[in-house]
Amino acid sequence: MTGKPVLFIELYGLFHWLYEKLQATGLSQAWVNIITYTALGLAIFTLLALVALFLVWWERKISAHVQQRFGPMRHGWHGWYQTVMDAIKLLQKEDILVDTRDRLVFFWAPVICFVAAFSAYVVMPWGKGLIVADLNIGILYIMAITTFTVISLLMAGWGSNNKYALLGGMRSAAQMVSYEVPLVASVLVVVIFVGSLSMVDIVKAQSGLVFNWYIFRIPFGPIAFLTYVTAATAEANRTPFDIPEAEQELVAGYNIEYSGMKFAMFFLAEFINLFTVSAIAATLFLGGWNGWAFIPSWLWFLVKTLGMVLLLMLFRWTYPRLRVDQLMEFAWKFLVPVTFANLIVAGVFRYLGWYW
Amino acid sequence: MVELPTEEFVVNMGPQHPATHGVARLILTLDGEKIVKIEPVIGYLHRAIEKVCENRTYAQCIPIIDRFEYVTAMSCNYAFSLAAEKLAGIEVPERAEYLRVIMLELNRIASHLLFYGVTAMDIGAVTPFLYGLRERELIVDLFEMTCGQRLTYSYNRIGGVSRDIPKEFIPQTHEAIKIIGAKLSDYEGLLNENPIWLARTRGIGVLPKETAIAYGVSGPVLRASGVQYDIRRNDPYSIYDRFDFDIPVRYHGDCYDRYLLRLDEIRQSIRIITQALDGLPGGEIRAKVSPNFKPPPGEVYSRIENSRGEMGIYLVSDGTKKPLRVKARGSSYNHFEVLPQFGTNLLVADIVAIFATLDIIVPEIDR
Numbered sequence: 096m097t098g099k100p101v102l103f104i105e106l107y108g109l110f111h112w113l114y115e116k117l118q119a120t121g122l123s124q125a126w127v128n129i130i131t132y133t134a135l136g137l138a139i140f141t142l143l144a145l146v147a148l149f150l151v152w153w154e155r156k157i158s159a160h161v162q163q164r165f166g167p168m169r170h171g172w173h174g175w176y177q178t179v180m181d182a183i184k185l186l187q188k189e190d191i192l193v194d195t196r197d198r199l200v201f202f203w204a205p206v207i208c209f210v211a212a213f214s215a216y217v218v219m220p221w222g223k224g225l226i227v228a229d230l231n232i233g234i235l236y237i238m239a240i241t242t243f244t245v246i247s248l249l250m251a252g253w254g255s256n257n258k259y260a261l262l263g264g265m266r267s268a269a270q271m272v273s274y275e276v277p278l279v280a281s282v283l284v285v286v287i288f289v290g291s292l293s294m295v296d297i298v299k300a301q302s303g304l305v306f307n308w309y310i311f312r313i314p315f316g317p318i319a320f321l322t323y324v325t326a327a328t329a330e331a332n333r334t335p336f337d338i339p340e341a342e343q344e345l346v347a348g349y350n351i352e353y354s355g356m357k358f359a360m361f362f363l364a365e366f367i368n369l370f371t372v373s374a375i376a377a378t379l380f381l382g383g384w385n386g387w388a389f390i391p392s393w394l395w396f397l398v399k400t401l402g403m404v405l406l407l408m409l410f411r412w413t414y415p416r417l418r419v420d421q422l423m424e425f426a427w428k429f430l431v432p433v434t435f436a437n438l439i440v441a442g443v444f445r446y447l448g449w450y451w
Numbered sequence: 452m453v454e455l456p457t458e459e460f461v462v463n464m465g466p467q468h469p470a471t472h473g474v475a476r477l478i479l480t481l482d483g484e485k486i487v488k489i490e491p492v493i494g495y496l497h498r499a500i501e502k503v504c505e506n507r508t509y510a511q512c513i514p515i516i517d518r519f520e521y522v523t524a525m526s527c528n529y530a531f532s533l534a535a536e537k538l539a540g541i542e543v544p545e546r547a548e549y550l551r552v553i554m555l556e557l558n559r560i561a562s563h564l565l566f567y568g569v570t571a572m573d574i575g576a577v578t579p580f581l582y583g584l585r586e587r588e589l590i591v592d593l594f595e596m597t598c599g600q601r602l603t604y605s606y607n608r609i610g611g612v613s614r615d616i617p618k619e620f621i622p623q624t625h626e627a628i629k630i631i632g633a634k635l636s637d638y639e640g641l642l643n644e645n646p647i648w649l650a651r652t653r654g655i656g657v658l659p660k661e662t663a664i665a666y667g668v669s670g671p672v673l674r675a676s677g678v679q680y681d682i683r684r685n686d687p688y689s690i691y692d693r694f695d696f697d698i699p700v701r702y703h704g705d706c707y708d709r710y711l712l713r714l715d716e717i718r719q720s721i722r723i724i725t726q727a728l729d730g731l732p733g734g735e736i737r738a739k740v741s742p743n744f745k746p747p748p749g750e751v752y753s754r755i756e757n758s759r760g761e762m763g764i765y766l767v768s769d770g771t772k773k774p775l776r777v778k779a780r781g782s783s784y785n786h787f788e789v790l791p792q793f794g795t796n797l798l799v800a801d802i803v804a805i806f807a808t809l810d811i812i813v814p815e816i817d818r
Contacts, residue, residue, distance in 0.1 A: 158577070161578055162581035258462050259462070338800075344799050344800050413641075414575070414645070415571065415574045415645065415651060417651070418800040418801070419799075419800065
């Protein structure tokens with residue numbers, strides 16, 4: 096990444112225009128980069144905040160329709176700006192703090208959670224050329240940065256100085272570390288075939304016919320996809336793997352002592368994480384932005400990602416919750432062996448060239 | 452291998468907790484997620500129902516006793532009326548008996564539907580809760596149509612019932628039990644074979660037969676432990692001896708059996724209601740009883756089988772218009788006290804499942 100910045104090599108529009116205008120003013124290259132990246136960061140942040148607000152509303156509507164209710168109906172058409180109102184309410188709320196908290200840890204936990212959730216979008220390919228930075232370690236970067244969520248949840252659990260929160264924090268640490276293994280092993284199947292960690296390369300390798308998508312790479316593609324979805328559900332802390340915040344057992348889990356905007360940060364980060372795991376599934380297994388050319392590439396990406404989100408939401412409103420030991424058994428005794436076997440088989444097939 | 456030094460810690464589950472269905476409190480000693488000791492604490496919902504009754508006339512007691520077990524308020528006010536009638540030797544008209552049985556069984560179904568929803572929610576599936584309440588609504592509408600109330604009915608009177616059913620009641624009840632019977636298979640389809648549900652309930656919280664009997668456990672919890680004991684059959688009251696129905700029994704005594712048994716009981720209640728609606732005679736709905744009636748001095752214990760187990764009312768009369776002593780027996784008290792007997796090989800999540808399948812309701816613990 097030296098010389099010309101990788102950003103927006105293919106991206107037309109506002110940021111390219113801004114980049115060229117700034118260069119024309121004679122500013123030093125460093126300042127041009129800083130200003131453009133800041134503008135871009137703000138744009139991504141705004142977009143993701145809107146996505147999170149939309150997902151909260153969508154989840155409420157989906158749960159409502161699964162349960163034969165209406166859900167929010169008052170604010171706008173089918174309550175479309177209900178979550179905007181909720182966000183405003185949360186902004187105004189008093190930040191209730193427990194006296195016995197660990198001040199530093201308590202404060203930074205939601206911040207880290209929030210930042211970790213958003214950082215994944217540096218390498219997320221929203222569409223053809225719509226990527227902030229095409230890092231050559233793309234998927235590895237996402238896996239690494241989203242793991243920070245574990246630390247934040249553990250911090251929240253510890254810093255609250257509450258037994259329920261601590262139990263929730265410990266559960267989330269155990270769960271997310273365990274499910275990280277099958278998650279990465281499932282992702283590696285795709286990486287083996289692409290031969291690159293770059294998100295753009297992964298998508299480009301799936302261009303052309305629908306059968307180039309990695310979910311159709313029989314036999315290991317579908318297996319990797321299923322194991323990925325299972326592990327991702329656990330990574331996103333969603334039912335049937337939502338034990339860190341199991342309401343009926345731990346009241347609210349790690350975020351029990353958080354209120355106001357700090358709670359909102361956890362809450363939004365959770366939905367961003369949901370979107371992240373769905374977007375990775377769409378990119379790795381469902382061909383990313385690839386599709387018929389007459390529909391814009393970013394729309395393909397959104398449709399596939401939201402389809403995955405819908406699937407995960409339906410899981411949540413259908414299944415009961417696993418117990419903590421059953422959850423670990425499932426990860427170590429079933430998912431890990433299956434994903435590793437799948438990985439080895441995929442590697443052998445790749446080596447022998449037995450694939451199309 | 453070096454053992455990590457670990458510490459036990461104490462968690463207060465309740466009185467304010469989403470899974471305790473009210474204000475029950477459990478003091479849990481935990482070793483990580485494992486439970487070392489369970490200590491139930493009672494007394495957070497004590498409203499002195501029994502004492503309040505002692506300062507009222509018999510007729511005035513009925514609305515108070517409704518609050519004793521609000522999920523099946525019909526059986527509360529029925530149990531009280533039954534005790535008072537036994538005490539004074541009042542003959543209840545036939546039609547009133549039939550109406551009472553219909554209402555009691557409808558209320559049992561409503562209670563079990565609530566159980567289905569709440570248990571599923573405690574084990575993490577939120578959607579069945581809404582499904583359970585949706586069908587319960589049909590029954591609650593029937594009650595509202597009959598007595599104007601949706602929760603605390605006060606429908607029974609000493610010597611009969613407060614008012615006759617409207618003429619739409621019978622077709623609407625047939626319709627409601629038809630829908631509920633059909634929806635039951637939906638419920639079973641959603642959970643019975645679900646591997647997560649089985650992992651969470653099968654073999655969890657086994658209550659052996661001997662322990663159950665020793666602790667005075669009754670109702671579905673007892674029957675799920677393999678004891679065929681139902682007061683409707685073993686000590687028949689009202690007109691239950693006229694109907695053809697089975698007493699479902701299951702033998703494992705775990706959470707799964709307690710859950711299945713209640714679904715079985717809904718089917719049996721539907722059978723009873725169908726027979727009662729077909730055989731409903733005409734005539735009076737209430738015997739002539741003065742509002743200030745004074746039963747002769749004496750004492751009586753009447754017991755009925757409600758949706759949770761044995762509900763008993765013990766009355767002592769001194770010949771005045773107010774009872775000298777009222778004692779209500781709620782099955783939840785015994786179910787709550789048996790909790791430590793489930794052993795220590797449990798996790799926090801199991802306690803929630805056990806608590807839910809015991810179907811404990813807190814006002815029954817603290818009269």
